[in-house]
Amino acid sequence: MKAEAATQASVSQALTKGACPICGILKDFQWTLAAIVRPQAALRLCNFHTWALARSRGGSLERSTPGESVSSVFLEMLKSSPAGKVSSDDCALCHRVREEEVTRLRELAQQFQRPMFVEWMKTQGSLCLDHAGKLKEFVPLRYRTLVDEVVERNRSELREELEAFHEQLKQGVHAGGGLLGRVAEFLVGQRGL
Ligand SMILES: [Zn+2]
Ligand SMILES: [Zn+2]
Numbered sequence: 001m002k003a004e005a006a007t008q009a010s011v012s013q014a015l016t017k018g019a020c021p022i023c024g025i026l027k028d029f030q031w032t033l034a035a036i037v038r039p040q041a042a043l044r045l046c047n048f049h050t051w052a053l054a055r056s057r058g059g060s061l062e063r064s065t066p067g068e069s070v071s072s073v074f075l076e077m078l079k080s081s082p083a084g085k086v087s088s089d090d091c092a093l094c095h096r097v098r099e100e101e102v103t104r105l106r107e108l109a110q111q112f113q114r115p116m117f118v119e120w121m122k123t124q125g126s127l128c129l130d131h132a133g134k135l136k137e138f139v140p141l142r143y144r145t146l147v148d149e150v151v152e153r154n155r156s157e158l159r160e161e162l163e164a165f166h167e168q169l170k171q172g173v174h175a176g177g178g179l180l181g182r183v184a185e186f187l188v189g190q191r192g193l
């Protein structure tokens with residue numbers, strides 16, 4: 001499927017300093033979901049994904065997903081009896097994100113066979129708390145401590161940056177707001193994951 005081909009960036013391409021690679025990939029993946037979802041009666045979507053679809057029309061999706069596809073999805077949903085608020089456990093798109101998450105965690109875990117990757121992860125790599133915990137289930141036992149070390153390094157780096165940022169704010173300097181987003185990602189993962 002064309003829309004899915006667009007999401008095939010590998011985890012190694014998603015490796016950047018200061019950001020969780022799994023969050024990065026899933027964040028992009030979220031925006032292709034509108035192209036994947038098929039109009040069907042009784043489709044159940046959580047609050048986040050219903051709004052993601054509603055917003056997708058004017059967003060970066062417009063090229064790959066014409067507004068028609070979202071409106072036909074919504075039309076079918078309106079025809080069936082209202083489900084009320086749907087939890088993430090019952091959401092069709094959350095389900096697709098969780099499948100993608102497992103695929104990508106597996107892919108990332110395989111990278112641990114490359115000594116250069118291990119070295120990079122040790123000194124530069126970032127992981128959010130959630131994906132670090134999940135990744136430990138996929139990496140060979142001997143690398144679990146390394147995952148913990150990455151998280152602790154990330155935590156203290158963010159603390160230092162945030163303390164400095166906090167001091168700047170007191171002096172009326174307001175630059176560097178991107179830091180708060182990085183702290184949020186570290187604490188809870190990307191939005192909607
Ligand atoms: Zn993450
Ligand atoms: Zn959802």
